[in-house]
Amino acid sequence: MTMRELYDRTKALFPLGELIEQRSGGNNDLVFVTVPAAHLRATILHLRDKEGFSHLVLLTAVDWLEEGQFQLTYLLNNRQQAYDLGLRVMISRDSATMESIHDVWPTAATYQRELREMFGIDFPGSPRIEEEFILEGWNDIPPYRRDFDTLKYAQEKFSERPGRKTHDPETHMRQQLYPDMSPTGK
């Protein structure tokens, strides 16, 4: 079985996007394909029960801020064939919510808790989804969202060691090279 054959077979059943072969050369053992959110559960159940993708390697997200979307990536593994298949699901960034799959793979609950905390994506019904994961006492927007200003947060939350002083290159060069010259003639 090649990934292409698997893709053609699965595409006959589910509305899959085009196949992206990530690892070229060799046996193309890492591919990605998009699937509508409403079809995710049916697709992974089919892949798990009929195609041997028995293992959820990871569940992660990408913030496509400009497009107003989050991309969820469910990376599945077929141990027998040593194939990895990533299912990509695009969801709206506003009040981002996705169906939980903790009943398909219990480990998904942990990933979903992390995504809820780091991206603010909700998975209603997922075990302990409301609990803090690693960010105890977090009171800002979720930090993996791209509109989170890391530098501003760092400057507000963490004190500087005393004695720090920086120099702006342009200003420093003026002081060193042309201190008396006013370019504007003012």
Added chain:
Amino acid sequence: MSIKDVLSPFTAWKNLFRDPVSIRDPLNRAAAPRYRGFHQNDVAQCIGCGTCEDICQNGAIDMVPVEGIATKQGDSGLRPRIDYGRCCWCALCVDVCMTHSLSMSNVYTWVDGDPDAFRFTPGVDKKPWDDAALGYRRPEEHRLTGRVRAPMGEIEPAERIDSFAEIVDGYDVAEAQFEADRCVSCGLCVATCPTHMAIPQYIKAIRDGDYDLGVSLLYESNPFSGICGRVCTHKCETTCATRHEGEPIAIRWLKRHIMDQVSVDQIKRVLVKPTAPTGRKVAIVGAGPAGLTAAFDLAKQGHQVTVYEALDQPGGMTRWGIPEYRLPYDIIDQDVDIIRSVGVDIRCNARIGTDITLDQLKADHDAVLLGLGLQLGRATRIPGSEHADVRKAVDLLRLATAGEPIAGGTPREVVVIGGGNVAMDIARTLARLQQQAYGEVKVILTALEDRAHFLADPEEIKEAGEEGVIILDARGPQQVVVENGSVTGLKTWRVKAIFDEQGRFAPSYDEADAQFHPGSMVVEAIGQMTDASLLGDAMTEQLAWQRGRLQVDVGGRTSASWLWAAGDMVRGPDVVSAVADGHRVAASIHAALQEGIAK
């Protein structure tokens, strides 16, 4: 409470006398080859652009002066100092580093009791991992800034050769934003610009689409922005940080883009308004970049400024020297119109010494500024060069601007002597005139320099070649050959060396390698000098001179307290340097007027 609860805190004390359970690393393992450990910085490569500091999301980097590293063009002299109390080892600083100087060793184990020891300047404060071979180096595909310029559209050679239409298209908004996006806003270029324009700030204004801000920034330092946006020598681009990654930012074209995007009314609206009249009067001789820049500054400061121009239109060498295909006349008109709008009175056809005397200017004004420029072509003085068909490039360029014919008609075949931009300008102008008159180009350009040391800009050489100008390098002019009273061509020898062992100008030739270049006209384009005859004998005698140029102080004041001089006549030829000089001299005149000691 059980007895165990009471005793257990004490039983824990016995652990004090046991060996620790933890063990020393038995393998003394090094980290993975690409582990992100303490930084390394090749401080000789680093240019102190501060881009690492800008990208750091933890505020862990300070740019600090380092003893023994001088601030110079293209290098701020600052180096990054890292606070490892804040560093999260993400390596964004390595990925963005413009010179590839910053990297990370794979060393991460270091124990010290002093927290301040973990704040140091890599490469300056010596560390054991400075020479570590392993660690995180930026992978080739990690490039956060673009290496290649937004391409500039140009009229093709075949289409432009019989026309004086402007060659360069200019950027549209999308192209300009693409180019502006490549700028890392380090500001190293500002020191290099003679008039220290706010380059990173106006490039940011392009990114933000704020052209009102952009043009007001341009006018803070350069009232010749339309002209400089097209013909500036753009020295700023030679110290741009992105040149270490690929092509430097097209700073000149971005300046032009702002000027192309705004209307004259828009510019006038954002200009700083003149202050209340001071009652002081300044006369400026010459309506070129230096004179008009000074006029612009002084008028805004409330002084009454009158500019006297001998020719019938203002602009100086930008109009009478630079061909139209590089700088269209309406661009000059626009820049001049804006300068007039702050109250500068420009009087053309007013030649000092003929129409008005210098004494009269002195009597009627509190200060007089000479911005005469370099309008006389230098002569080769080779045999035959006194012939009427041996012409000066500047004279012919002036005729071309005026639209007047060359006496005796456009030469069918011409030889140009010179390898600088003026030589290219006249060669390309004559090529166009020949194409228009005869349908073919016959221009030979002979330069003293060899190709590697050409004085003209590389794009000028390339474009002249594309237009059919034959460029011969390392040729020394020996004689203009005249037969039966007519010029028939130029004889040259091959140049062996231009300078002698002491570095003085003293060309030596291989006389065995002689060539004859046919032409009915020979054009000298080997440099210009100032026509200072308006000073008259008495003034010329009275003023202090240095190597043929008027001697001036840092503010451009001559040895006569009422007289200043600026621009090409004291600084040598360059538009943006003349603008800078205009500002400098205006500040000096303003200070003198305020003190009331101009006379």
